[in-house]
Amino acid sequence: IEDYIGLELPEFIETLKKEVGKPIEIHPDLATSVLNIVWHMFAGERFKTGDPFLKWMVTSIERTANLINQGSFLNFVPLVQFIGTFLRPRAFQVLFSLVYRMMYFNGVIRQHRKQLDDPTKNMDLVFAFLREQKKIEEAHQAPGIFTDSQLRWLLSDLFVAGLDTSVSAMRWALLFIVKHPRVADKLRDEILQVVGHDRKPCLSDRETMPYMEAFISETLRYSVVVPIITHAPSHDANLGPYIIPAGTMVITNLHGALHDPNVCSVWENPSEFRPERFLTPEGKFFKDENLVPFSIGRRSCVGESLARAEIFLFLTTILHTFELKPGVDPLPPLSYVDGLFLHPQPYKIILELQQPRHRPREPEKA
Numbered sequence: 010i011e012d013y014i015g016l017e018l019p020e021f022i023e024t025l026k027k028e029v030g031k032p033i034e035i036h037p038d039l040a041t042s043v044l045n046i047v048w049h050m051f052a053g054e055r056f057k058t059g060d061p062f063l064k065w066m067v068t069s070i071e072r073t074a075n076l077i078n079q080g081s082f083l084n085f086v087p088l089v090q091f092i093g094t095f096l097r098p099r100a101f102q103v104l105f106s107l108v109y110r111m112m113y114f115n116g117v118i119r120q121h122r123k124q125l126d127d128p129t130k131n132m133d134l135v136f137a138f139l140r141e142q143k144k145i146e147e148a149h150q151a152p153g154i155f156t157d158s159q160l161r162w163l164l165s166d167l168f169v170a171g172l173d174t175s176v177s178a179m180r181w182a183l184l185f186i187v188k189h190p191r192v193a194d195k196l197r198d199e200i201l202q203v204v205g206h207d208r209k210p211c212l213s214d215r216e217t218m219p220y221m222e223a224f225i226s227e228t229l230r231y232s233v234v235v236p237i238i239t240h241a242p243s244h245d246a247n248l249g250p251y252i253i254p255a256g257t258m259v260i261t262n263l264h265g266a267l268h269d270p271n272v273c274s275v276w277e278n279p280s281e282f283r284p285e286r287f288l289t290p291e292g293k294f295f296k297d298e299n300l301v302p303f304s305i306g307r308r309s310c311v312g313e314s315l316a317r318a319e320i321f322l323f324l325t326t327i328l329h330t331f332e333l334k335p336g337v338d339p340l341p342p343l344s345y346v347d348g349l350f351l352h353p354q355p356y357k358i359i360l361e362l363q364q365p366r367h368r369p370r371e372p373e374k375a
Contacts, residue, residue: 032336032357047171053133069106114161175316181232210325219294223287229302236264238304275299331360
């Protein structure tokens, strides 16, 4: 994972350096960088910075997510879930974008299939899927889920989820940093103490950055980017006195689990942003099993490890390189843009290059 992120992150930072001193919305550059990482991992391709198709893909995916937000309640009512397509002209744009994305995915699948037996090609998701598909065909077995149609929809789902959740979480994190100067100072001091000025942050630094880990956990708890998750049991299931028939839509209320004090009493003052809730009295980071921003159980989000790695490396590298200041006064409140995905209110920040500082002194041992 770190190799893929490491290819994209330097170009992202160089892009931001061109905007130093100006109020900017960091979201567009952040989104294109994250999507490039996801695309490289899944399809083995990497777009050049500023590639118009990459920008189109980001816009296409975000339009899809925004349309879901606008009619989110309709998505859970089977008989009326297509009403929005006929009532909103924008829905047709999203539909055409989806068709174009699927056509593009078809081309990617065809190209991978031509190179399937080439031993020099690196293994990516598309190659892995097609090789499993080929094994099933050679064994004269039913394809099951290993069809081209399933692969196209898998790619589409992974891009929508992989882009929106990671980018939204980082947008929340950067807003918290400019909103809470004391928190920002602690993060910068920790980065300077661990990384210094002679190298860039890496994933192995997570073990020695408890405050950054606590900050990320509190960001994920507070933001709850995906507040509800739907699943369906594949067979009849019992839950206490209740029988849940196969195929029943089960909605997990993650926002309630992380914010509602009447539902879950483990979070003291849940509306307060406080990274220290994930630190022991000795200042060590601990993983709280009650933190479930990526859902729970065996069907929890498969992209959790990628999302956490992206968030850690992007945030530490941004703070290692820049000082963040509010781009407008006042900043927007810490309230959600409601929808299926919970985004922060739009905001701007000003980036200034970090000036070399001395490492903070380590506390003396008693």
